Amino acid sequence: MAIEITGRHIDISDAVKSYAENKALELDHNFPRLENIHVIMDVEKFRHHAEVVVQGAHLRVEAKETTDAMYASIDAAFEKAERQIRRLRSKIQDQHRNRPSLPEIEQAIQGPPDNLDETE
Numbered sequence: 001m002a003i004e005i006t007g008r009h010i011d012i013s014d015a016v017k018s019y020a021e022n023k024a025l026e027l028d029h030n031f032p033r034l035e036n037i038h039v040i041m042d043v044e045k046f047r048h049h050a051e052v053v054v055q056g057a058h059l060r061v062e063a064k065e066t067t068d069a070m071y072a073s074i075d076a077a078f079e080k081a082e083r084q085i086r087r088l089r090s091k092i093q094d095q096h097r098n099r100p101s102l103p104e105i106e107q108a109i110q111g112p113p114d115n116l117d118e119t120e
Contacts, residue, residue, distance in 0.1 A: 001028050001035060008042040016041070016070055020050075023078045031085055033057060039077075041070060050077040054085065061085055 003024045005017050024037040034056045042049040047066050050073035054061040063080035067073045100108075 001037070003028075004036070004038040006038065006040045008040060010041065010043050012041060016074075019071060020074055023074060027054070027078060027082060027085075030082070031056070031089075034059075039074070041074075043070075048073045050074045052077045052081045054081050059085070059088065061088070 003021055005012060005020050020039045020041075024039065027037060028034050034054055036053075036055040038053040038055075040049075040051040040053070042051075046068060048068065048070040049064065049066045050070065051062065051064045054063075061081050061084045063077045063084065065073045065076035065080060067076065
């Protein structure tokens, strides 16, 4: 899995970079099929923006957050991304849970089995 950390109009300190990497690794640990996590940080006056873009197989999630502190923005953006991934995963699992199994489909097509051994 690739982790990219980018700063727009700012130089990112090593402490902030390692903090964002640790958050990305936690997200990867919880959802192992992720392919790419891109963290984009920006500062405008007193507003600190953090954007997290997560890509996986058939999955793309974007989460943005703005606060007064960069660490808080990173935390909130990763929480939003995790919530979105959980929602998508549960939606997919619910769709598969409600799907009938192959033996149920075959039985519905053929009808109930006829018992030829029983005598009346």
